[in-house]
Amino acid sequence: MCGIVGLFLKDRKLEGELGALTAEMLVTMTDRGPDSAGIAVYGAAIPGFVKVTVQSDMPARAFAALDALARTAAGDAATVTIKDSHAVITIAADRIEPLRVALTGAPEPLRIMSVGETMEIYKETGLPKDVVSRFGIGTMAGTHAIGHTRMATESAVTTLGAHPFSTGADQCLVHNGSLSNHNNLRRELRRLGIAFETENDSEVAAAHLTARMRDGRNLGEALTDALGNLDGFFTFVVGTRTGFGVLRDPIACKPAVMAETSRYVAFGSEYRALSGLPGIETARIWEPEPAAVYFWDRDGSTGDKMLAA
Template sequence: MCGIVGLFAKNPEFEHDLGRYFAPMLLEMTDRGPDSAGFAVYRDAVSGTEHKVTLLATGDLSWREFEVAAESANVGFERIVVHDNHAVIVVAGDTEPFIAWVRGAYADLRVLSSGVAIEIFKACGIPEQVIERFGVNSMKASHALGHTRMATESAITTEHSHPFSTGDDLCLVHNGSLSNHNRLRRDLERRGVHFSTDNDSEVAAGYLTWRLREGDSLEQALTHAIADLDGFYTFAVGTRDGFAVLRDPVACKPAVLAETDHWVAMASEYRALAGLPGAASARLWEPEPGRIYSWEHADSRASA
């Protein structure tokens, strides 16, 4: 079992309060996933050719020393904002030289996300601790996607926690379990997809990364996923401008969607939505099996 929550603001006023509404959603899913928690937040989009990279330090690391090293490495480093053992780095231009440098120079740093607006934070422990540690309540953001993990397929570590990055400004959270992930991982590794763990959900993320790299739209990539991923899943995919939701055709894993004039939300259960303003009168429904739902800006749509 795991818990998934997603919240998307439809207007600037709601963006201002997004963290305050998102934190209780994540908290409510504690008993679906007390092992670890994580979230992707889309905020403070950088401008021009700048990009953001979220890094996780898995060992002892002085961010100050890292900053000095990054400045002299000539990899586009501009600035750093440290959040505990995570840091968001802004680089000029493409992120590839910076990420290659990080991977080469720091064995205990993990790249959690890259893009214009996305930042990913995750940690072992109950959601309450994660919410506190990363200041979720005060987040101002256009949207956020969260996950509470009850591990069934692989170890409980921060690296095994969700969300997983699937490309620039993209991430995946998963409730369920995949049964063909080992074979898929081998296939994807041959195609150059990089994996950090033996986690099944990371394979789903790697699969989407590969399909998107091959030129698929997100919708096409998810359509291919229905054919190629064997197992149980409710997926939520964070995108630059919104998010998408997909349940496997058997649809054992729960999901509830809700929408008002001010927000769109998804969660594993209604109780995670119950505290949102206007939840009682929101349009509420269960996503149908094997159908892709997506939202961008204020425009909501669903496709078969």
């Protein structure tokens, strides 16, 4: 049992409240997942630059020389912003690989949580209220966000085991459920050059979407393809640079509810996660259908609609 939340803003006037609204939704799901929590926030892009979010179990030591390491690998334009156990390194887009190499050789272990023009991922063990407080999620602005509270039932409680999982630029996934064929899929995806940090089945689901989108599929098409390739029971909420998607398995045994107004689209494992959103009393509320793909995109290529799977 885990908790999932997601918020996709249509109204730009709400962007300054994204962090506060999503943090409240996430904390409300604490009893569905008190072991760890995480959130992906999609904020403003800087043309020509990407953000690399890294994590350390010993941030005081690991981050002491991070600014110098980033500048050596990525040039004087590199900047480092430290947030508790995470740091966001902003670099020119063509300097990602030199930075990856430098991070691998850092004196203290540094784990890459996410890479993207707009996305930053923060996740740690502990109660959701403590996690969102540590990273100042409530003050963050952006266009959309997805979050997860975890109750570990199949693996240890660790930072890397927390959600969201990201295996591609500006792409991430949160998952409630369990996959039965993730080991076979992991082997296939490794042959395609996708690396894995954990044995978690949710990371495989994220990588499956990454591989399909690399082949030219949009988010809706990649989610539709997942229905034919992922065995098990699952509810996914997915984020991309401009999009937000939801998918439930054909049985849909995990709880899910959505709300839509002219200002936003929201997802929660339970309605109470949505109850504090502005205008919720007049929102269209529904339960996402089994084996149906829902996605919204800010570039307007899909429109705000459901695609039948």
